[in-house]
Amino acid sequence: xxxxxKFTANTPASADHNRQASKSLPLGVTSSFQHWEPHPxxxxxxxxxxxxxxxxxxxxxxxxxxxxMLVGHLNPTVVAYVEEALQSVGTxxxxxxxxATEVAERYQTRFGLDMLRFTQSGTExxxxxxxxxRAYTQRKAIxxxxxxxxxxxxxxxxxxxxxxxxxxxxxxxxxxxPFDVEAGTVYVVPYNNMDRLNEILSEHGxxxxxxxxxxxxxxxxxxxxxxxxxxxxxAACNEHGVLLIFDEVKTGLTAGYAGASQRLGVKxxxxxxxxxxGGGLPLAAFGGTSDVMQVVVDGRMAHFxxxxxxxxxxxxxxxxxxxxxxxxxxxxxxxxxxxxxxxxEIIREYQxxxxxxxxxxxxxxTWSTTPVRNYRDYKATDFGVAELSWLWxxxxxxxxxxxxxxxWLVSLAHTQEEMDVLVSxxxxxxxxxxx
Ligand code: PLP
Numbered sequence: 027x028x029x030x031x032k033f034t035a036n037t038p039a040s041a042d043h044n045r046q047a048s049k050s051l052p053l054g055v056t057s058s059f060q061h062w063e064p065h066p067x068x069x070x071x072x073x074x075x076x077x078x079x080x081x082x083x084x085x086x087x088x089x090x091x092x093x094x095m096l097v098g099h100l101n102p103t104v105v106a107y108v109e110e111a112l113q114s115v116g117t118x119x120x121x122x123x124x125x126a127t128e129v130a131e132r133y134q135t136r137f138g139l140d141m142l143r144f145t146q147s148g149t150e151x152x153x154x155x156x157x158x159x160r161a162y163t164q165r166k167a168i169x170x171x172x173x174x175x176x177x178x179x180x181x182x183x184x185x186x187x188x189x190x191x192x193x194x195x196x197x198x199x200x201x202x203x204p205f206d207v208e209a210g211t212v213y214v215v216p217y218n219n220m221d222r223l224n225e226i227l228s229e230h231g232x233x234x235x236x237x238x239x240x241x242x243x244x245x246x247x248x249x250x251x252x253x254x255x256x257x258x259x260x261a262a263c264n265e266h267g268v269l270l271i272f273d274e275v276k277t278g279l280t281a282g283y284a285g286a287s288q289r290l291g292v293k294x295x296x297x298x299x300x301x302x303x304g305g306g307l308p309l310a311a312f313g314g315t316s317d318v319m320q321v322v323v324d325g326r327m328a329h330f331x332x333x334x335x336x337x338x339x340x341x342x343x344x345x346x347x348x349x350x351x352x353x354x355x356x357x358x359x360x361x362x363x364x365x366x367x368x369x370x371e372i373i374r375e376y377q378x379x380x381x382x383x384x385x386x387x388x389x390x391x392t393w394s395t396t397p398v399r400n401y402r403d404y405k406a407t408d409f410g411v412a413e414l415s416w417l418w419x420x421x422x423x424x425x426x427x428x429x430x431x432x433x434w435l436v437s438l439a440h441t442q443e444e445m446d447v448l449v450s451x452x453x454x455x456x457x458x459x460x461x
Pocket of ligand 1: 147148149150175177178240273310
């Protein structure tokens with residue numbers, strides 16, 4: 027309660043702004059993930075690793091646009107390329123352009139994709155990836171992971187972080203199917219569980235077009251695959267003629283130079299990318315093997331979009347691709363590893379019921395002494411302390427992601443000194459929790 031009082035005292039202008047904004051925007055925000063009670067913090071400026079809010083406070087940004095701002099806010103190369111494109115190319119002409127082809131070729135090389143198409147958002151990319159899988163296999167159903175989030179596309183709104191009371195045992199039929207998803211077209215399996223997946227595949231394999239999953243789940247803090255799990259999923263897909271779609275909207279470049287699939291050594295048929303590839307501009311993509319992407323070439327499915335591959339976004343994409351070298355990402359990852367080491371030491375020293383989980387330049391503190399392997403484990407972690415830990419940071423000028431399901435990001439703009447602020451803040455919290 028004292029921390030919430032402090033929050034309210036620190037953020038009167040944000041409260042006013044939210045009241046005003048709520049008259050035109052539902053909840054006063056432009057995406058429901060931006061909202062929290064009593065009100066979100068409204069930002070007026072972002073530079074490097076720092077934000078300024080409407081109350082004039084500076085906040086160290088560890089959310090970094092839900093991981094989209096991997097290169098840092100207003101990265102100078104992104105700014106230079108976008109400004110150059112604005113002056114010399116223009117904003118939109120809905121015809122092919124050399125800039126889009128150049129970025130596509132870069133992604134072929136970096137991500138090992140035969141072919142790809144650009145979109146504006148992760149949601150769109152997931153929708154088209156599912157459509158491509160359905161067109162390719164001529165099957166309708168898909169499988170998704172229990173609790174997993176993949177954007178706003180209807181078919182993937184099944185079992186998104188459901189209340190435990192609503193879902194019953196893991197073997198139960200599909201819960202909470204939204205009104206526009208046909209029953210029997212989405213099957214839900216727990217992450218890290220081959221038994222349930224094999225069961226569904228042996229029963230319904232011939233109806234199933236694809237499995238859609240984050241290779242490492244980054245919408246339940248961070249949940250990593252058991253040794254051999256992803257390879258087993260790949261083998262099961264091959265056996266049943268089911269396509270494997272890896273949603274790398276969140277992992278992508280933050281997981282390593284060529285994303286989580288290459289880092290973990292399992293190749294999907296289709297991949298979706300967004301967030302970190304765009305440097306803050308609305309860029310996403312879906313792509314994969316030429317065999318599957320042939321469905322777009324020969325018209326088995328169509329893919330549209332007025333803004334796809336527009337010059338400003340492509341300029342930002344080229345800048346991000348140039349800036350995110352192996353070396354640059356390794357520097358950020360090393361800072362992340364050092365930060366995690368320090369936080370682990372504090373957890374041990376104060377015997378906190380917590381552990382850290384990381385992938386690439388992202389990390390999180392999970393408030394549980396046992397590893398989290400799936401959604402149900404995740405829901406059993408201590409959300410009360412997780413919320414306090416978040417609020418503690420916000421009240422002291424550190425913005426970790428507002429949803430407790432997110433993780434921090436060490437961008438190319440963060441230094442070790444800045445991450446040390448997180449560490450010392452965590453030490454203060456540990457002391458307070460043990461006092
Ligand atoms: N897939 C995953 C794994 C995501 O985390 C998100 C967004 O957070 C999406 C898809 C949807 O992306 P967008 O918000 O760009 O539509």
